[in-house]
Amino acid sequence: MKIKISSIAAFAVVSTLSFGAFASATAGGEEQWQIVEENQAPASTQAAAKPSNTQSKPAANSSNRSSRSSGGNSGFKIGMGLDQGLSIVGQINNTVNFAVGNDGIAADYIFSRGRFDGDVPFNWYAGVGGQIQRSDKFGPRVALGVELPFAKSWDAYAQLTPNLMFDKSDLKLGIGAGIGVRYSF
Known part of the structure; x- marks a missing residue:
């Protein structure tokens, strides 16, 4: 199994950032992290704020999410990264990530996204998609990532990006990685 430099770099970045977040969370005392899906309020918010009426207020939750988003009104992001080699990377309407690079193209549909509760600045996402590489390899992949x-x-x-690659008559299971920076228009 070949390990690309981009895979190692992505693992190093995620590991370093995760360790930094863990160290800062445990140094000053105990802090609990909670994964919250996009359309749900954190459990601590649900328990602390019990409204007198039974109607939910989705606008309060969406305004909380937008304070952590990266701005921009058009829903289009573009930048540079390492995914399919050196790549032009982007995102459309917070639902489709894509990369066009030296080694091929890839696109992922983001079906779930959320944020970590507390002082963790990352948002997480999960998606499915596919990739085509220059050497006539193609196949589906899963995207599991964080945004900052x-x-x-x-x-x-x-x-x-765990993936399944078809190469002529061979079938190979592998894992890839991607890192990048994007600007939102």
């Missing part, structure tokens, strides 16, 4: 909005209209991401 770091400035107005800018975000960085890192993802792991």
